[in-house]
Amino acid sequence: MAKNDKTLGINTRLAHSGNDPRDYHGFVNPPVVHASTVLFPNAATLAGRAQKYTYGTRGTPTTDALASAIDDLEGSAGTILVPSGLAAVTVPLLAFAETGRHILIVDSVYHPTRHFADTMLKRLGMEVDYYDPRIGARITALIKPNTSIVFTESPASNTFEIQDISAIANAAHSAGALVMMDNTWATPLYFKPLDHGVDISIHAATKYPGGHSDVLLGTVSANEAHWQRLHDAFITLGCCAGPDDVYQVLRGLRTMGVRLEHHQRSALAIAQWLERQSGVARVLHPALPSHPDHALWKRDFGGSSGIFSVVLAGGGQSHAHAFLDALEIFGLGYSWGGYESLAVPVFLGDRVVAKGPYEGPVIRLQIGLEDIEDLKADILRGLKAAAAI
Numbered sequence: 001m002a003k004n005d006k007t008l009g010i011n012t013r014l015a016h017s018g019n020d021p022r023d024y025h026g027f028v029n030p031p032v033v034h035a036s037t038v039l040f041p042n043a044a045t046l047a048g049r050a051q052k053y054t055y056g057t058r059g060t061p062t063t064d065a066l067a068s069a070i071d072d073l074e075g076s077a078g079t080i081l082v083p084s085g086l087a088a089v090t091v092p093l094l095a096f097a098e099t100g101r102h103i104l105i106v107d108s109v110y111h112p113t114r115h116f117a118d119t120m121l122k123r124l125g126m127e128v129d130y131y132d133p134r135i136g137a138r139i140t141a142l143i144k145p146n147t148s149i150v151f152t153e154s155p156a157s158n159t160f161e162i163q164d165i166s167a168i169a170n171a172a173h174s175a176g177a178l179v180m181m182d183n184t185w186a187t188p189l190y191f192k193p194l195d196h197g198v199d200i201s202i203h204a205a206t207k208y209p210g211g212h213s214d215v216l217l218g219t220v221s222a223n224e225a226h227w228q229r230l231h232d233a234f235i236t237l238g239c240c241a242g243p244d245d246v247y248q249v250l251r252g253l254r255t256m257g258v259r260l261e262h263h264q265r266s267a268l269a270i271a272q273w274l275e276r277q278s279g280v281a282r283v284l285h286p287a288l289p290s291h292p293d294h295a296l297w298k299r300d301f302g303g304s305s306g307i308f309s310v311v312l313a314g315g316g317q318s319h320a321h322a323f324l325d326a327l328e329i330f331g332l333g334y335s336w337g338g339y340e341s342l343a344v345p346v347f348l349g350d351r352v353v354a355k356g357p358y359e360g361p362v363i364r365l366q367i368g369l370e371d372i373e374d375l376k377a378d379i380l381r382g383l384k385a386a387a388a389i
């Protein structure tokens, strides 16, 4: 089978990309190489580092297998693997940050990205501004002569607005700025950032690629123009991922297509059902026709994943807590993308532009692989408890 054959179906590619079993005696999976030192056959080879692998931080057959599988999915020139999704945000930002330059970040960004920008990037002398997720081509008005990075994330963390990535990328590129995108929600199966003008695509592989709430990993993929600088920063920082984690994510990738289809179907069915329940003001899910950005989602995305939010019809924190405390199947906990359902209250107090208003408390649901009827019954317990306050 020709590797990287884009005419093959996505599940075929997920099953076979990354490594060639013939490289390791036919074993289907690549070895988990635990490595610091790599031996060289003689002094000249060592002095010139003239062989494929030279040191554990710089890559192994295990990291190559996952990075190459991700390149295949992203259409990227190269991918680095880092120890968490948050590191997949901070390493490229450090790679391209420069004192005196300006970065524009979507206001609905994953909160720890904002924290990194407001603390370390500012300390390094970057100017930081936040923009409305629905800004589209109007971002031109916010771009300054020193703007060097536009950071996007779509859909929005927790509130699920859709960004017009192509329009933003066109505006950024006209001004000489590069575009990064945190694409964790869609995965490269449902949105391919580089095809929409993004230069650097970021994933918390902790979520759907890992898929089992037992591993932390991040991937950062760059186009040809930005790969060298990203890779140099990765080597300079020494921020490499451990081999067991890398292997776990490669293992998860093999089933990600079928898992995502199930997450997608269940989440959409529950979102549609929730729109008809009393006690619910709105459901924030871009694949619902009622979502204000539905047309944009349809234009750009090939599917939707398993996480969305529900807005309760009025009430405050005590209603949100009653809802959450009544849940028996949904766990209360951060992160998502695993096989099990989760719920968290959404906090929007850090936002400067995209603050709502919302009719009541916002609760984020991650729909796992459990049976839909059981999840609906659990959510009804929550709604009933909130209504009883």
Ligand SMILES: *Cc1c(COP(=O)(O)O)cnc(C)c1O
Residues within 6 Å of the ligand: 084, 085, 086, 087, 089, 110, 153, 157, 182, 184, 185, 204, 205, 206, 207, 216, 217, 218, 335, 336
């Ligand atoms: C979870 C998440 C991250 C961070 O991933 P970790 O592996 O938990 O550090 C980054 N971006 C988004 C959008 C996320 O949802």
